[in-house]
Amino acid sequence: MNKRKVVNIVAEVLKYAILIAGAIFTLLPFLWMILSSLKTSAEITAIPPSLFPKVPQFSNFAEAWKSAPFPRYIFNTLVVTIISTAGVLVTTVLAAYAFARLNFPGKKLMLSLMLATLMIPGEMLIITNFITITKLKWINTYQAMIVPYLASVFYIYLLTQFFSQVPDALYLAAKVDKCNDFKYLIKIMIPINKSPITTVCILNAIGCWNSFMWPLLVTNSKEMRVLSYGLMQFQTENGSSYELIMAASCILVLPIVVVYLILRKYVIEGVTQSGIKG
Template structure:
């Protein structure tokens, strides 16, 4: 029995290691290609390591397009949309979890059903609406549609529901307002779920490509993912510079996720529990 248990553990660890290596392989290839010459990047069979580390690829990449402006736009949009979405989600989740009002259950299920609608179906209606508001090619077009998310509301609502109603009743008897109960009791107890929602929104906003491409038409409003188009021309693709630019885009989110991933795991586990 002991030998069988050890064998099963070894087998599981081998599978996990192989799976991890497969997940890391695209990132390794991206960084490796960023140091290669154009010939090495297209060579067949492919080479895993560059013969010489071409650091100039990174310098040329940074100056090939206004990446400083792209970076600034991405930071502004990610921070504002995340902050706005967290605030609206916290207040909506509190209403669905603790407050009582007419049509609450029906409204919750109707909003929950919207999660089944593909985001691509909303692109045209959102674009038409923003066009009528004269917000195309502005920060407003890049921020306003993402200030609310029912996925975030649902996750936080499940977390808030874990707090006993007796605690809410006791706080009300002690004279605490709904606002005070929310920010002093519920929010601190749901810190992991809030961090998970915020992190997922930051990553989603940072990596967004389709929407910024559609609603912006000038270099000053482009974001980092859209800026990768600068390396695709009629003459072909500059793969070393493209991979260097992709590294610029991905690296901040990789670092952020590695630093905060425990909140995602814990927060999603709590949010998935029945409220």
């Protein structure tokens, strides 16, 4: 075995060792949360701590579910997530198609100005958005949590790059067949770019599901709380019941994790294709 082969083997071993270590550090908090949600109050506060519960306490989930109006929190979160994601999908696809395929005066300047807004800290936008929402008297409403985030410059730029990779020959051939731009978008562009569009939907849905600061600012009643805000209030009301807090955290995390695991191949395809030129 020559020296070069030994170096390659050592490099491979180190690479996988680093990947495994990274995976363990990433998954360990989630594993601890799940196992802690199945412990008793005495086990979760025991010193030294134990990793596994002696007898899994699945009743913690039922008790946590009854301790707060989680069905209402989930309903509010679903409403905000579904409508926001649908709105972002429509605005992103239409804007990306316009920037990638259509020619109109000031197109490059407009795209540059939009990209420049990405340099503005999100905290600054929260202030102006809150003032606008207050003047519209939308506080404590669904539209307050949805309307300010119906468009995303980053997602528009991302899809613009994908749409630009589609060969011009397809567009010209469609025009020869008397296909209008909207039909071309629906029949050709969207199916070709299914993976990046799905990636945008998943990432936006995850962001909406985990949103905390904005719902905290624009809602002030228990009926309008989303899951993340409701979990914080649940933690405040049940500060010493750590096993219930962990069970409630599992309720918050589990749905979006399941959705991601089902659709993760589209996210991977969307990311890996981002560097490919058509």
